Amino acid sequence: MVLPGTPRYYGGMSTPPVEESSQQVDTAAGLSGGARDEQAGAGIDPGFLARVLADRGGRSLLPVPSQAAQFLDDAMGALFLPCSTHGDDSLLATSRRLLQLRKELGQLLGFMCHAGDVGSLVDGFMRALPGIYDALLCDATAILDGDPAAESLDEVITSYPGFFAIAAHRLAHELHQAKVPLLPRMLSEAAHQKTGIDIHPGASIGNCLCIDHGTGVVIGETAVVGDNVKIYQGVTLGAASVSKEARGKKRHPTVEDRVVLYAHATVLGGDTVIGHDTVIGGNVWVTSSVPPNSYVYHSPQVRVRTVSDLVSPSDYSI
Secondary structure (H helix, E strand, C coil): CECCCCCCCCCCCCCCCCCCCHHHHHHHHCCCHHHHHHHHHCCCCHHHHHHHHHHCCCCCCCCCHHHHHHHHHHHHHHHCHHHCCCCCCCHHHHHHHHHHHHHHHHHHHHHHECHHHHHHHHHHHHHHHHHHHHHHHHHHHHHHHHCCCCCCHHHHHHHCHHHHHHHHHHHHHHHHHCCCCCHHHHHHHHHHHHHCCEECCCCEECCCCEECCCCCCEECCCCEECCCCEECCCCEEECCCCCHHHCCCCCCCEECCCCEECCCCEEECCCCEECCCCEECCCCEECCCECCCCEECCCCCCCCCCHHHCCCCCCCCC
16 A cells, blocks of 8 residues: 655665765755755765765655645644634535645555555545544544533534644544555644644544543553543553563553543553543552542652741842
8 A cells, every 4th residue: 555665764774875976966965066066065975965865765755744744734624613614514614624635645545555545544534524523523522511611512622722633633543544655644744743642643533532631641552442432631540661672562551431530641551551430630640450439649759838937037039
């Protein structure tokens, strides 16, 4: 499915760069005499230019992050009128937005997939879109029900970073499941940059997820999150250790249904299971399984004193 041609990054690799004559460099870089003079005048080393071209490995151009981010925004606008820049809720306008989304996806996939695969991948994604839409409505409702400050679904859909990150994940996860290269990570990173929430597209997330506030949340590639889970800011569902040899193995925890993870809780390890209906308190560090219906909390040492208790009052100025 991926176009042939693996980039050859010589730095740190076993294949060293080969010394080339100036004529070979010019040929590899496709430079005419005038272009050579222009590059030399700009202080660009023609040998370096040739290496940059060679490192592309014969690949076509890849989509840039801004294109992935635009696709994500357009998908939100196609699914949810409050996110649309057009504001037209007619059947024809909605149909056109979805057709445009289909076209955009085809163009993005055309950068990195064989032409014969693009149509079937786009068809599969569009068939999955109704299910993604239903899941996102469940997510938005969970956020609305779980946050007393939320006044409407429109507010959640347009203004809550947790919802946007979940939406990006569900779209990216569908492409990840179809083994589309690169684009799922670009979509998840677009959401990461916008919200501060980092969800790997490979993570498996159940129905009605609520991410409240959300900044600093990290959910790893092999994490499994059940239904009706609530996650606050700063929560990490991560790996207990980082090793390239662990690639393809279950490295991240499983969180069962109706679990609440309060701010800055850290849960690590592929064998770690947080049982259903458990509450993980703030700032807790968990590296082993927790049975269902548990309450896990941290007891800090906190001292409160009045100003009169101080031996010498402090006088601060800024």
